[in-house]
Amino acid sequence: MALTVRRSIIAAAFALAVAPAVVAQERSITVASTTSTEQSGLFGHILPIFTRETGIAVRVVALGTGQALDVGRRGDADVVFVHDRAAEQRFVAEGFGVERRHVMYNDLVVAGPAADPAAIAGSRDTADALRRVAAAKAPFVSRGDRSGTHAAELRLWQLAGVDPATGRGAWYREVGQGMGPALNTAAAQNAYILADRGTWLSFRNRQDLGIVVERDARLFNQYGVMLVNPQRHGHVKAAEGQRFIDWLVSAAGQRAIADYRIGGEQLFFPNAAQAEPTS
């Protein structure tokens, strides 16, 4: 008790010292999300629509899925909107999130250099393609940052029956960065890379890279949204956060997502109606 009092006195003194710099009276929520949703421009398209309808401003902190979930665990966001179903289900099971809702999916692609040293261009079997990349010891850039795309990549290597760690430091290159920086690296090194289609389409520095594998069902990438548990973090703006989640899965939100296109191409496919499997 004494500790709490002392803590709040320190906190209050501190607030007096620095608070005048920020006064944000408007209603707002903080959403921890991924680089793919932010950098593909999806949020730039749908958030103004939501804010216009509800008067709630949405502040997006774009991180890898693993980091975004950590931000939610610490209580530093109201809503988490990411794409790694296994990690999300753990987040909810541990009591950090309230309920996970399906929102949409996009798909991943394998991009690679025009020279195609592993000879996989046009394949629709990602596992087989990765096997051939490993066999050819062709350079492959991995996100290596616990993001949703990184988790998907590791699952695909497992399906391929290859342990990419054996090529670490040689042909398998973990950059530990977001999608964009990883693409920059792959473009500079003429390497293969697993990328989400949204970031790929809006990425400008492709150089010699092109899509080599796509439209494999295993490349579908499901996004989920969760409210950070207000019982664990009392300051969470539960009403506003829930409003955002309800809007995302509503007909209006789903339409806004489907409407977002780059160069005529739809990036995200709403599927909130699909029930969350209980497994």
Add this chain to the structure above:
Amino acid sequence: MNDLSAAFGTAVGMIAAGDAALAAIVLLSLRVSFTALAIAALVGLPLGALLAVARFPGRRAIIVALNALMGLPPVVAGLLVYLALSRSGPLGPLGLLFTPSAMIIAQALLITPILAALARQVLETMWEEYEEQLRSFGTGAARAVPTLLWDGRFALLTVLLAGFGRASAEVGAVMIVGGNIEGFTRVMTTAIALETSKGDLPLALALGMILMAIVVTVNALAQGARDTASRWAG
């Protein structure tokens, strides 16, 4: 070269168009860095002056620590502030994480040692000249601090500019504690990092050129003020 000229064209175009989003980012950058500089100056300059004039046990250790802290990696400063301000951290109840205030705190933490260490260096030299004179007036070390700060104000301007340069060029700390939220905590450096990661290198470079232009302007204004003031003083 083609990229460079494209970037330059983009930069000029954005400035000419008076892009509102860009203006907001520039203003936030200036607000954050100048506020951080003001806080750091209030703490760092008196501390530097005190270290220049006073002799007390542990003084050398503090000087070594300050000099070492000049090399504090911004990412580390950012992480410390992040952990302190996080809802799960000691200052969590303030709810300052992912706000401009958090960025000000991180930058102030980063440049206070720089201001203190450089101010100590500058003022110690002055103190060697003044010491006897001030002592003959019966001025103690504590009273000498404001005198030194005032008499050294022109030299200290360079110290302040060094601090401002470090604050405004810094990206690692403000990215972590500000979150690069569009329209709220996005500043020039985090915008540059974002465009780089989107692969839009010409736009990133254009933003970099604008940032450089701002820093040059601030330095030129400071230099002009100094010249004018020293003419009046002299």
